[in-house]
Amino acid sequence: MPELPEVEVTAENLRRAELRAPIVAVDGQLPCRVFYACSPRTLADDLIGRCIRAISRRGKYLLFDLDDGSTLLMHRGMTGSLRVRDGTAAPDRYVRLTLSFADGRSLDFSDPRLFGRVVFFRRAIDRDRYLAERLGRDALAPISATELRALFGTRRRPIKLLLIDQHLLAGIGNLYADEALWSVRIHPATPGNRVSDSQYAALATAIPAILQASLQRGGTTSAREHLAAEASLPPDQRPLQVYGRVGRPCPRCGTPIARTVLSGRGSYFCPTCQQPCWSSEGPPRTGHAEG
Ligand SMILES: [Zn+2]
Numbered sequence: 114m115p116e117l118p119e120v121e122v123t124a125e126n127l128r129r130a131e132l133r134a135p136i137v138a139v140d141g142q143l144p145c146r147v148f149y150a151c152s153p154r155t156l157a158d159d160l161i162g163r164c165i166r167a168i169s170r171r172g173k174y175l176l177f178d179l180d181d182g183s184t185l186l187m188h189r190g191m192t193g194s195l196r197v198r199d200g201t202a203a204p205d206r207y208v209r210l211t212l213s214f215a216d217g218r219s220l221d222f223s224d225p226r227l228f229g230r231v232v233f234f235r236r237a238i239d240r241d242r243y244l245a246e247r248l249g250r251d252a253l254a255p256i257s258a259t260e261l262r263a264l265f266g267t268r269r270r271p272i273k274l275l276l277i278d279q280h281l282l283a284g285i286g287n288l289y290a291d292e293a294l295w296s297v298r299i300h301p302a303t304p305g306n307r308v309s310d311s312q313y314a315a316l317a318t319a320i321p322a323i324l325q326a327s328l329q330r331g332g333t334t335s336a337r338e339h340l341a342a343e344a345s346l347p348p349d350q351r352p353l354q355v356y357g358r359v360g361r362p363c364p365r366c367g368t369p370i371a372r373t374v375l376s377g378r379g380s381y382f383c384p385t386c387q388q389p390c391w392s393s394e395g396p397p398r399t400g401h402a403e404g
Pocket of ligand 1: 384
């Protein structure tokens with residue numbers, strides 16, 4: 114599932130493609146659940162004749178700002194991808210939306226599993242409200258230990274679930290949450306209010322650093338591909354230290370990586386490096402109840 118670095122890499126690739134020509138056609142699958150309060154038909158009315166002015170990212174959302182102040186917003190969900198296609202190339206079978214440009218190129222949004230999302234906003238105020246209702250501060254922005262503790266430190270939910278709650282910190286998913294917690298030796302089930310000040314300080318440094326390192330590598334394609342390639346890479350160049358590596362040795366101590374499930378989310382951790390430290394006061398809550 115694409116997380117912040119992967120979406121940022123997509124945005125950067127699309128910016129480099131310089132899709133500046135006017136949109137001349139909009140085609141798509143109808144009906145299709147990726148469209149939220151819009152459809153390929155309504156998008157044709159709204160987008161034909163418009164030019165993309167800027168492409169940006171908020172959390173895991175891609176934003177296409179158009180020259181009339183409207184915005185097309187896309188979320189890649191679990192399997193969504195965007196591809197710029199020459200007029201002569203064939204679209205793949207999972208294309209849900211295609212924007213065709215006056216220069217002969219097209220932009221395809223493909224999504225085999227249909228967890229992606231396409232939304233159109235005529236007004237910036239509506240776009241901003243939509244994003245504000247869903248996203249907290251961006252995980253790539255520097256955050257101090259005090260700010261991170263203020264965000265998570267009064268909550269009883271496991272730190273892993275707090276990290277992937279987009280309303281609190283936008284952009285982190287399962288993969289980078291597990292990597293960040295392993296790097297600072299925090300057990301994923303530790304309640305937010307039982308994480309120590311020094312652990313919050315370490316986490317505040319680790320989160321942007323891990324996301325930035327992945328961005329430099331061009332994002333993480335999939336855990337499966339990385340596990341297949343792992344043997345050929347020196348340990349210090351492996352992009353995944355813990356995620357998806359159940360049973361494989363912890364790169365730090367050699368203990369086999371374990372997996373636990375928190376509110377339905379598989380979480381990978383090292384049982385030696387990431388010991389539970391709140392056991393004196395009983396197990397943490399794993400539900401959504403907030404404290
Ligand atoms: Zn370890």
